Amino acid sequence: MRASELIFAGVPGPDLDRASAALLAEHRPGGVVLLGRNFKTLEQLAKLTADLRRLLPEAILAIDAEGGRVDRMRDIVAAAPGAALLARRPPSLALQAGTWVAHALRLFDFDMDFAPVVDLDRGEVDNALDGRTFGATPEQVIPRARAFLRGLHAGGVGGCIKHFPGLGGAGADTHHHGAAIYLPAAELAHDLEPFAALARLAGAVMVGHAAYPAYDTSGRPATLSPAILGGLLRGRLAFDGLVVSDDLEMKALAEWGGIAERTAAAFAAGCDALLVCHRLEDLSEVIARLEEPGLDSRREEALARIAVYRERLATLGAARQQADRGGEAGHGDRLEEIRAALGEVRASAEAEA
Numbered sequence: 001m002r003a004s005e006l007i008f009a010g011v012p013g014p015d016l017d018r019a020s021a022a023l024l025a026e027h028r029p030g031g032v033v034l035l036g037r038n039f040k041t042l043e044q045l046a047k048l049t050a051d052l053r054r055l056l057p058e059a060i061l062a063i064d065a066e067g068g069r070v071d072r073m074r075d076i077v078a079a080a081p082g083a084a085l086l087a088r089r090p091p092s093l094a095l096q097a098g099t100w101v102a103h104a105l106r107l108f109d110f111d112m113d114f115a116p117v118v119d120l121d122r123g124e125v126d127n128a129l130d131g132r133t134f135g136a137t138p139e140q141v142i143p144r145a146r147a148f149l150r151g152l153h154a155g156g157v158g159g160c161i162k163h164f165p166g167l168g169g170a171g172a173d174t175h176h177h178g179a180a181i182y183l184p185a186a187e188l189a190h191d192l193e194p195f196a197a198l199a200r201l202a203g204a205v206m207v208g209h210a211a212y213p214a215y216d217t218s219g220r221p222a223t224l225s226p227a228i229l230g231g232l233l234r235g236r237l238a239f240d241g242l243v244v245s246d247d248l249e250m251k252a253l254a255e256w257g258g259i260a261e262r263t264a265a266a267f268a269a270g271c272d273a274l275l276v277c278h279r280l281e282d283l284s285e286v287i288a289r290l291e292e293p294g295l296d297s298r299r300e301e302a303l304a305r306i307a308v309y310r311e312r313l314a315t316l317g318a319a320r321q322q323a324d325r326g327g328e329a330g331h332g333d334r335l336e337e338i339r340a341a342l343g344e345v346r347a348s349a350e351a352e353a
Contacts, residue, residue, distance in 0.1 A: 003290035005030035006267065006302055008062060008244075010277035014040040016051040023280045024055055027287060030306055031060040031112075033277050034072065042076050042335075049108045060310060062112040065101050069131050070115075077104045077335065078342040083117060083148075084131040085349040087140060091147035093348055094134075098148035100341045102155020106320060107335060111313045112158045114206060114244075116148045118194035122168040128175060129167060138193035145194060149201055156320025158313045160244055161198050163208030165215065165222060165232060166191025174209040174252035178221075185214040196237050203312050204242040205233065207271060209252035220269075223248070224256060229270030242309040245271040249278050264289040272302035 008031035011020050024032075032052055039045055049061060064070050068082015080101050086094045098116075105113060118141055121133040134144040145161065152159045167174070168191060169181040181188070199205050207229065209221045216227040223245050233239050245266045253262050263274050263286045276286060290299065 002028065002303075003295075003299060004028050004283070004287050005306060006272065006274050006290055006299070007031070007283065007286065008033050008060070008273055008275045008277075009280060009283060010035055010275075011038060011048075011052075012278075012280070014038055014044050014048060016048060016055070020280055021051075021055060023283060024052075027283045028056060029059060029283070031062055031273060032056065033062045033114075033275060034110075035064070035277060036072055039072050039076055045076055045108055049110070053109060058310075060111050060313065061109060062114060063105065063110050064114045065105060065110075066113075066115040066117060066132060067097055067101060073101075073104050077107070078339040079346060080104075080342050081346045081349040082131050083134045083144070085346075086144055086148070087133070087135045089349055091143040093345060094144040095147040095151045095154075096341075096345045097349075098151020098159075099155045100151075100338055100345060102152045102157035102320075103334075103338050104342070106156050106317075107338070110157060111317065112160065112204075113152055114160045114162060115152070116145045116159065116161060117163070118142075118145045118161045118198060119163055119166050120168040120191050120194075124169065124171055126172055127167060127170040127179065128173040129170075133168065138190060138197070141194045142197045146198055146201065149198065153316055154320075156317045158204065158309065158316060159202045160204035160206050160242075161195060161202045162206035163210075163246060164195055164205050165208075165212065165228060166195070167208045167210055170208075170210045174221075174246070174250055176251045178211070178252045178255065179209070180211040180213065180219070182213060188212065188214055192232075192237070195233075195239075199237060199239045199241060202241070203309055204244055204273075205239060206244045206246055207233075208246055209250055221252060221256070223253070223271060224262070224265045224269050226269045234270060240305075242273060242305045243271050244273040245275050247275045247277045249276065260285045260289045264292075267295070267298065267302070272305045 007029040067080030170179040172179040
C-alpha cells in the first residue's frame with residue numbers, strides 16, 4: 001500500500017518545472033491541487049494539466065472553484081457567481097452555476113472541486129468566508145448547496161462539502177491564525193445540519209482547522225481531533241465517505257508541530273486525503289511518517305475510501321463524455337459556450353441581488 005497516495009500535493013508555479021516533476025514522479029501523490037499561483041493563461045493551464053496527466057495519470061486533479069471570491073477559473077474562462085449571490089435566488093440557479101463550473105473544469109481535465117461551502121453565515125467578518133456562504137440557516141444553505149453539487153455531478157466533476165463541522169462561527173481566518181469556536185453543542189448542531197444532509201451526496205467532506213471546545217476539550221483543531229472526526233463525523237453522522245483535510249500548511253496548525261507531525265496527526269485522527277499544498281520538498285518526510293508499521297490498518301482503510309471516491313469520479317466523467325458525444329463542438333466553440341452560459345448565470349444572480 002503506497003502511503004503517497006494519501007497525499008494531495010500542490011505545485012509551485014504555472015509551469016511544471018524539472019525539479020517539481022522529479023519530486024512528483026518519485027513520490028507519486030494520489031492527488032494534485034492547483035491554486036491561484038498555477039493560473040496564468042488559458043494555454044498555460046492547458047499545458048500544465050496535460051503535463052500533470054502524463055506524469056501522474058491516476059492522480060485526482062483538484063481545484064477550489066466555488067465562484068465569487070474563490071474562483072481560480074475567473075480569469076481563464078469566466079467569473080462564476082459566488083454563494084452570496086446565489087443565496088438570494090432559487091436553487092435552480094445554483095444548479096446552473098454548478099453545471100457550468102463543472103463544464104469549465106472538464107475542459108482542463110479537472111476531476112474534483114473543493115466546493116461547495118456549506119458553512120452557515122454567523123456574521124463574523126474576519127474568517128475568510130465573506131461572500132462564500134449560501135445563507136445563515138440550514139434551510140437556506142442545504143437546497144442551494146445540494147443544487148450546486150448536483151450541477152457539478154451533471155457536468156462530470158466530483159464535489160467536496162466544507163468546512164466540517166462548520167466554520168461560520170470562527171472569528172479568525174485559519175489560513176493565518178488559530179481559531180476556536182466557543183458556541184455550545186446545542187447551537188453548533190445547526191452548523192452540522194448541512195453536512196448531515198449532503199455528505200452522502202457529495203461523497204467527500206473537507207475538515208476545517210478551527211477548534212471546538214464543545215466537541216473536544218483538548219483544544220485540538222478539528223483536523224487533528226479523533227473526537228470530531230471519529231466521534232462526530234464517522235459516529236454521529238455515520239459518514240463513511242472520503243474525509244479530506246484542509247491545507248495542512250495553514251498557520252492555524254503552526255503550534256501543532258512541523259508538516260510531518262501535523263500530517264501524521266490528521267491521518268491518525270481520521271483524515272483520509274491529506275492536503276500538502278506548498279512544499280513538495282517535504283513530501284519524503286511526510287510520507288515516511290505515514291508509512292510507519294503501526295498505521296497499516298489505517299492506511300488500508302483510507303486508501304479504500306480514496307479508491308471508492310476515484311470510482312465515483314470515473315463514473316461521473318464517463319457519463320459526461322457520453323452525454324457530450326451528441327455534439328462534437330470544437331474546444332474553442334465549447335469554451336465560448338461555457339463563457340456565455342456562466343455570464344448569463346452571473347447576470348441573473350446579479351439582477352436579483
